Amino acid sequence: MNDKILLCGNEAIAEAAVQAGCLFYYGYPITPQNEISAYMSKRMPEVNGVFIQSESEIAAINMTFGTSTTGKRTMTSSSSPGISLKMEGVSYMASCELPVVVINVMRVGPGLGNITPSQSDYFQATKGGGHGDYHVIVLAPASVQECADLTQTAFELADKYRIPVFLLLDGIQGQMREPVLIGKPNNINSYDKTWCLTGAENREPNVVKSLYLNDNESEAHQEKLQNKYKLITSNEQRAELYKTESAQILIIAYGTPSRICKPVVDKYRKKGIKIGLFRPVSLWPFPKDELKKLDLSVEEYLVVEWSAGQMIEDVKLTVGSRKPVNFLGVLGGRPMTVKEVEDKVETIIAKHGVHI
Amino acid sequence: MTTYTLPDEIRKIRSHYCPGCGHGILHRLVAELVNELDITEKVIAIAPVGCAVIAYDYWKFDVSEAAHGRAPAVATGIKRSLPDKVVFTYQGDGDLLAIGLSEIVHAANRGEKISVFFVNNNVYGMTGGQMAPTTLSGQKTLTTPYGRNETEIGPPIDILKILQDFKNVVYLARGTVTSPKEINKTKEYMRKSLQIQMDNKGFSLIEILSPCPTYWGMTAINALKHINETVVKNYPLGIIKDE
Ligand code: SF4
Numbered sequence: 001m002n003d004k005i006l007l008c009g010n011e012a013i014a015e016a017a018v019q020a021g022c023l024f025y026y027g028y029p030i031t032p033q034n035e036i037s038a039y040m041s042k043r044m045p046e047v048n049g050v051f052i053q054s055e056s057e058i059a060a061i062n063m064t065f066g067t068s069t070t071g072k073r074t075m076t077s078s079s080s081p082g083i084s085l086k087m088e089g090v091s092y093m094a095s096c097e098l099p100v101v102v103i104n105v106m107r108v109g110p111g112l113g114n115i116t117p118s119q120s121d122y123f124q125a126t127k128g129g130g131h132g133d134y135h136v137i138v139l140a141p142a143s144v145q146e147c148a149d150l151t152q153t154a155f156e157l158a159d160k161y162r163i164p165v166f167l168l169l170d171g172i173q174g175q176m177r178e179p180v181l182i183g184k185p186n187n188i189n190s191y192d193k194t195w196c197l198t199g200a201e202n203r204e205p206n207v208v209k210s211l212y213l214n215d216n217e218s219e220a221h222q223e224k225l226q227n228k229y230k231l232i233t234s235n236e237q238r239a240e241l242y243k244t245e246s247a248q249i250l251i252i253a254y255g256t257p258s259r260i261c262k263p264v265v266d267k268y269r270k271k272g273i274k275i276g277l278f279r280p281v282s283l284w285p286f287p288k289d290e291l292k293k294l295d296l297s298v299e300e301y302l303v304v305e306w307s308a309g310q311m312i313e314d315v316k317l318t319v320g321s322r323k324p325v326n327f328l329g330v331l332g333g334r335p336m337t338v339k340e341v342e343d344k345v346e347t348i349i350a351k352h353g354v355h356i
Numbered sequence: 357m358t359t360y361t362l363p364d365e366i367r368k369i370r371s372h373y374c375p376g377c378g379h380g381i382l383h384r385l386v387a388e389l390v391n392e393l394d395i396t397e398k399v400i401a402i403a404p405v406g407c408a409v410i411a412y413d414y415w416k417f418d419v420s421e422a423a424h425g426r427a428p429a430v431a432t433g434i435k436r437s438l439p440d441k442v443v444f445t446y447q448g449d450g451d452l453l454a455i456g457l458s459e460i461v462h463a464a465n466r467g468e469k470i471s472v473f474f475v476n477n478n479v480y481g482m483t484g485g486q487m488a489p490t491t492l493s494g495q496k497t498l499t500t501p502y503g504r505n506e507t508e509i510g511p512p513i514d515i516l517k518i519l520q521d522f523k524n525v526v527y528l529a530r531g532t533v534t535s536p537k538e539i540n541k542t543k544e545y546m547r548k549s550l551q552i553q554m555d556n557k558g559f560s561l562i563e564i565l566s567p568c569p570t571y572w573g574m575t576a577i578n579a580l581k582h583i584n585e586t587v588v589k590n591y592p593l594g595i596i597k598d599e
Contacts, residue, residue, distance in 0.1 A: 024437060050436045054429070055462035062426040062459070066402075066433020069420050074433070092423050197418040197434065199441050201397035207412045209421040 004181050009147040009173040010035035010077075012180045013103055014043065016148035017075050020155040021188040022101070023049030024074040026063035028056060028082060031115045032171035033105035036077045057082040061089030061102070068098040069208045071196035073155055073188070077103035079171075080121050081112060083129075090164050091130030095210030095225070097195075099158035101151065102136075103167045105174040108333040116333025117171035119255060122310035125168050126284040133222060135229050137165040137236065138283040140254040144178035150281070152185050159191040161232055168283060170306065172256045172335075232285055239287035240279040243269055246297045247276030249348055252315055253304040254280045257336055261304055264341045273349065283311070288318040300348050301325040304341060306333075363391040365416050372410070376576025378566025379407060381533045382475060383414050385543050386446065390417060393550055399442045400434055402427040406448035407481040425456020428463035431470045442553055444471040450480045453489040453513055460515070464559050467524025471549040472561040474515065476591065477568040485571030489513045492590055497571065516563060516596045527552050527560035528597040532588070533567070534580040545595070565591055 007015065014036045017025070025040040037053060044051035050067075054060040060076045067074040078086060083104045093100055106121045108114035125138045137157050139150045147169060154165040197206055212218035240258075243265050244250065251261045258279040268275045278294060280287050300323060303312040309327050316325055328344045330336045362368065365387035373379045390399050396417055403411040405424035412419035422430040427445035435443040452460050452474050463470065479497055480486040486499040490512045494503040504512075516528045527549060531542030542564055549560040565587050567579035574582060 024433070026433070052432070052436070052466075055458055058426065059429040059432075059459055059462065062423065062429035063433035063436075065422070065426070066420070066430040066435075067437045068433070069400075069430075070434055070437040072437045074437075088423055089426070092421075096421065197400045197420055198438065199398040199400060200416075200418050205415075205417050205419070207419050207421075209412065211409060211421060213410070 004179040006177050007144060007180050008035055008175055008177045009141070009144045009169060010105065010175070011039050012144045012148040012182065013077070013151045013167065014039035015182050016151040017101065017155070018043055018047055018049070019182055019184045020073065020152045022073040022075050022155060023047060024064070024067040024072055025049070026052045026054050026060040026074070026076050028054050028060050028078065030079045030082045032107060032174050033077050033079050033103065035174070036103065057085035058088065061086040064100045065089055065093055065098060068093065068100050069197045071193040071198065073099070073159070075101040075103065077105070079105045079107045080109045080118070083121065083124065087130035090136065091132050091134060092210055093164050094130070094134035094136060095132065096208050097162040098164070098208070099162055100164045101154045101158055101167065102164055104169070106168065106170045114333040115171065117256065117306065117335070118333050119170055119257070119306035120308070120310070121168065122283065122305070122307060125166050126286070126314070134225060135284055137161070137163060137232060138168050139165065139238070140168045140281060140283050141173060142255055142258050142279065144173070144176065144180045147173060148180050148182050152183060156185065156187070157236065161228060163228070163232070168255070170256050236282055237285050237287040237289055238281035239290045240281060241290065241294070242277040242279060244276035244278060244294055247274050247294065248297060248299045249273065249275040249302060249345065250294060250298045251275065251277045251302045251304060251341075252280070252291075252311070253277065254283060254311065257304045257306055260336050260338055261341055263338055264345060267342070268345060275345065280311070286314040286318065288314070291315070291318050295319055298323060299352065302328065302344060302348060304328045304336070306330055306336065363387045365390045365396055367414055367416055369413065373407065374570045376567060376569040376579055377407070378475065378477065378533045378564070381539060382473070382564060382566065383411060385539070385546060386473065387415060389543065389547050389550060393547070393554070395442045395550070395554075398440070399444070400438070402431050402434070402443070402445040404445070404447040404451040406451050408446055408448060408475065409482065411446055425451050425454070426459055427451065427456065428459040428468070428470070428472065432463055432466070432468050435468060435470050439469070442550060444473060444550070446473045447475065448481070449474070449476045449478065449488045449490040453515055461518065464519050464525050464561065465522050467558045469553050469556055469558060471553050473546060474561055474563045475566045476563050477566045478587065479568050479571045481568050481571055492586065512590055514591065515561070519561065520597045524558050525560070525597065526558040526599050529595045530563040530565065530591060530593050532565040532583055532593060534583050563591070565593070
């Protein structure tokens with residue numbers, strides 16, 4: 001596709017996945033991500049792919065497990081309560097080192113919460129979510145274009161590291177329409193697939209498993225996973241730096257809230273205030289190296305999230321406690337306003353007088 | 357005279373199963389069938405969570421693990437991705453009928469072209485002998501110390517009865533391993549199940565009544581007698597559906 005088309009974030013994700021060679025989609029209905037399965041149910045027959053509306057979230061993730069063992073690209077999608085159900089499968093896939101892309105279009109939690117947008121699954125996504133010592137890569141788009149681009153990045157990283165990759169977005173991005181150009185990656189088949197289950201033809205049998213009953217083997221397996229996470233942490237940190245040059249006030253926000261913060265940065269930069277926005281694109285690994293580099297000029301941080309404060313913990317772990325880390329959070333799925341961010345910025349400026 | 361040799365598809369390692377357990381026989385039957393049907397290079401098996409969790413240590417062909425009860429969903433993902441391969445799940449009664457009931461019912465209803473070998477021994481073996489959905493009424497287990505009480509827990513569940521009216525289910529049979537004759541019958545049911553899959557006809561499931569002497573508190577011989585005298589009354593042997 002060479003032309004921009006108007007799609008919502010959910011549809012952009014679905015088409016980007018198809019273009020990235022994902023021909024196996026399994027999913028269960030839940031708001032606000034239903035456009036993905038609707039799109040896939042129509043699209044998969046056109047490309048000789050497979051669409052199954054599974055009987056449960058658990059079945060969906062395990063169908064991706066099966067497809068992933070065969071070396072084919074596969075995806076499932078859901079929203080917060082459904083993602084909780086998938087976590088058993090994600091833990092198994094992390095340990096079995098199976099590539100998969102999982103989309104979480106976040107809504108308010110805990111429990112059924114609300115169907116409106118939220119960012120309250122940051123902990124679940126970045127700190128594991130299921131049982132065991134593991135991580136998944138977590139990417140957070142902030143536009144429909146990025147929904148498409150990061151979906152394709154997600155497939156690449158999943159294959160490269162043999163790891164589940166999450167796309168973490170909120171209901172607004174899922175539903176919002178923007179013009180988008182969907183690319184077609186050309187390195188789809190360039191990954192090692194000798195470990196896959198394809199029938200043991202002219203080779204020794206392969207086994208996909210996460211169970212190691214021998215203590216030494218078990219320890220070696222866990223260490224192998226941890227070494228992979230270290231490698232990913234040093235290779236795959238991603239962030240957008242917006243007007244961060246000598247920023248004294250640094251706003252940190254991802255996803256839709258980052259877009260609400262940008263006009264605030266523009267407004268105060270015009271007034272001569274040295275303010276910038278640091279937008280993590282990879283939430284795991286958290287882009288701490290770039291953030292640390294900005295620390296030199298910063299006097300106060302402001303973390304803006306649609307949650308009670310989750311990413312702020314990673315910010316504090318990165319920047320320490322020498323400078324104030326302020327917080328602005330909105331709960332319950334109410335949209336955040338530009339004015340609320342401005343008011344918070346004003347209080348920080350007021351503390352410093354004309355100094356900033 | 358027939359000479360029985362071990363097929364190449366089974367590894368010659370020491371068994372971890374208890375003496376008198378049915379899993380050893382069934383692992384061997386599977387390996388023999390893979391050999392005889394000449395599908396060693398195109399078979400992909402899914403091992404369960406339960407006593408047979410490390411089935412892949414015995415079988416010499418491609419095998420995947422599955423989370424507890426999820427084997428039919430994993431099999432669905434594999435078979436849909438590689439329709440020309442032969443895919444089967446090997447599952448116990450806790451796996452298939454308790455935690456994985458949803459997965460097996462829906463895979464059957466979709467008519468996934470997979471074979472399911474369902475080992476029913478009326479008890480959870482690996483975790484120490486708890487009640488299973490198939491535990492007989494009155495049967496004592498670790499968690500039914502006074503015997504299974506039908507009014508509180510309900511009677512044992514029969515998966516073949518549940519599945520027999522499903523349109524896309526083409527073959528259902530129940531065998532056992534209590535004698536060479538029954539073992540051969542069971543093997544033929546399993547062969548037919550794999551053949552149905554290779555002919556692309558639909559879903560099939562073979563249930564096998566198998567002894568667990570350890571958690572039945574019986575000798576190996578008495579466990580076989582128990583199947584023949586008592587278990588078959590709850591779970592009748594034979595072909596239940598053949599379309
Ligand atoms: S506990 Fe029962 S099913 Fe498990 S290996 Fe022993 S006899 Fe077999």
